[in-house]
Amino acid sequence: MSRFSILMALFILSLTISLSLTKYVDTSLAQGTPVSHAFKGSIVNAQGRPVRDGANMKALIDGNAVAQSTAQGGQYKLIVTQPQGVSFSGKTVTFTVGQYKINETAKWQPGSNSVLNLTGQTQQNTVNRARGAIAGFIDPNRAGSQNQPAQAHQQDLRALEQRINEEKNQRIAQVRSGFQQVIDQTQMDADREKEEAKLNYDMELRNIENDSGQNGEASMHQQELDQTQRQYDDAKQRGAGRQHLDELERRLIRVRGNLERARSQSTGDKSRRISNAKMEYDRRVSQADRQLREQLSRMKQEMSREIGNIEREFGQQLQSQKEEAQRQQSDQQRMAREEQSQQKRMDMERQRDEQRFQQEEDRMKREMEMQEERMNREMQMDEQRMRMEEDRMRRMGQGSGPGMGPGGQGPDGMAPGVPMKTRGFLMNPKPGSQAQGFNAAMDPTMLAMIGIAITVLATGLTLFKGN
Amino acid sequence: MLHRVGSRLIISTILSSPFFISGGLAFLDPSVPILLRLMVLAVGGVIVALGTYMSLSGVAPTPNLAAGEREIIVRHPSMKPAYARVMLSIPFIIATGYLFTFTEYPYVYPFVTFMIGLYFLFKGIMKYMRNLHITYTITDRRVMHMYKFLWLHTKEIPVARLISISESRSFFEILTGRGTVVASAGIGSAQVVKIEEIDNVTPVAEALREMLPSNA
DSSP: HHHHHHHHHHHHHHHHHHHHHHHHHHHHHOOOOEEEEEEEEEOOOSSSSOOOOOOOEEETTTTTTEEEEEETEEEEEEEEETTTOOTTTOOEEEEETTTTTTTTOOOOOOOOOEEEEEEEEEOOOOOHHHHHHHTSSSSSTTTOTOOOOHHHHHHHHHHHHHHHHHHHHHHHHHHHHHHHHHHHHHHHHHHHHHHHHHHHHHHHHHHHHHHTTTTTHHHHHHHHHHHHHHHHHHHHTOOOHHHHHHHHHHHHHHHHHHHHHHHHHHHHHHHHHHHHHHHHHHHHHHHHOOOOHHHHHHHHHHHHHHHHHHHHHHHHHHHHHHHHHHHHHHHHHHHHHHHHHHHHHHHHHHHHHHHHHHHHHHHHHHHHHHHHHHHHHHHHHHHHHHHHHHHHHHHHTOOOOOOOGGGGGGSSSSSOOOOOOOOOSSSSOOOOOOOOTTTHHHHHHHHHHHHHHHHHHHHHHHOOOOO | HHHHHHHHHHHHHHHHHHHHOOOOOOEEEOTHHHHHHHHHHHHHHHHHHHHHHHHHHOOOOOOOOOOTEEEEEEEOOOOOOHHHHHHHHHHHHHHHHHHSSOOOTTTTTHHHHHHHHHHHHHHHHHHHHHTTTTEEEESSSSEEEESSSSSSSEEEEEEGOOOOEEOOOHHHHHHHTTTEEEEEEESSSSGEEEEEEEEEHHHHHHHHTTSSSOOO
């Protein structure tokens, strides 16, 4: 393979890698980053104090939680990501921390990073006032009694429980009152429905009675019977033929039959209509009663559920408040214990300092006493030496000998007075004691001779060396 | 000649004077042991004796040149490095006196400063005496170091065998503006001639470099 072919292969390889990298970059850019808007900044309560660590934070759009996190060190960070198929663009983002709303809002913008410092609102109701008083969120001064005794703390708890119960009862009474109004209205509607059914029923009965009194077919048959009867009577008085009379009698019999049939038919229709009206009336009444019962049952269930929710909500609030209060109390107790231990430690340190100071004072006093004693001794020795010197001089002036007794003792038999050594070679002896061993052996004379000998020898040898 | 001898005597007297003074004062104080007094005075006496000997008989040696040999440079060591050592010993001696007299520190502290000061003092004195008897000679054939005190000692290396020329400066040479030229003909002290504590080092080094054998 020639150099040119190798070069071409490398060129083609590099071109391929470049193209593939370019395609990869285009693809990655086309995919884009997740559409989100990040918020961060400080979070403080209504009094301007940073909220406690771990406080639950939420971001909401249209009342729905879209992101949540926890505050740490008075700082927060929330990333609101837009899900597939939903558009957050231009919508207002609101925030909450725990049970509290935040004053500030923001517009959601895709791909933005916003620094937004948040301030909490205070909710002026009984529960939150009590909660704030305990947790120090709303009125820290009222909650600042960290040295409050446990009894007062219990009283506060009882007062809190009482307030929450009062509010709960008030809410339940409101709910009951509202439901009672609805029940009364429903009852009135049912009564109205039944009265209306009764009126309709009565009207139907009257109509039936009227209809029964105005039966056309029976009247017609009655008129035909009367007319036929008159024709028969006339024919009989005129002495009409037998055939004609028989014809009229047959007509009378037929008309009477028709009349009877019409009358019986009319009576059946009336009874049937009355029965139908009665059934309709009963049906409407029973329907109204059934609807009333169902509505009452449903409302009672709703009321029970509502009351249960209220009781549960207030129970949770009470529980959380109690836990918060207990936590606060435990914190206070812990701080009190720490303060006590700190106080105890300081007392112990002060006692140790006092003892050390006392010991130092005693030591200095002892040293001063020893120093004074040493000075007195040195003065006595100096006086003694001067006295001996004077004696020696006096004896020399008198032409006598050295005058020293045997063993180096003076004329009075006293020791010549060896001065007390106050300095050693490596360390000084303790006050009132003598240097011993190596420290005592190395006196200035010895050291001077050693120094001179060593240095003279070390340097003098160079005089005799050739190079 | 007379001036040279007189100056050497004066210098020897100055250098020995501290020992004579301290020894004499020690004789006035009966608490100082007699051995120490005698030792101090003996040191002073040795210094004066050596100074007198060198003043009268101490002469820098001169080499004997061979027939046709040409002398290029002759140098003697400078005395300023020796004086610098003596001057440097003074603060240590003063510190020794202070620590011994005005403090209650253990004796090891004044002893250390005493040793350092005394070392510099004697080193300077010995260097002064030694330098009086040293001659460095460079000819077109040899590089010589001659020292004659009680006996003569010479060391020489032929310039034809020189392999390197270097310059160096010790602390005291730097203080006094002097230097050393090291001419080397091989490995080992016998193959090295150090032309120490001379002033104006560069011409000596250049002269030696010019005599280095060529590789061509």
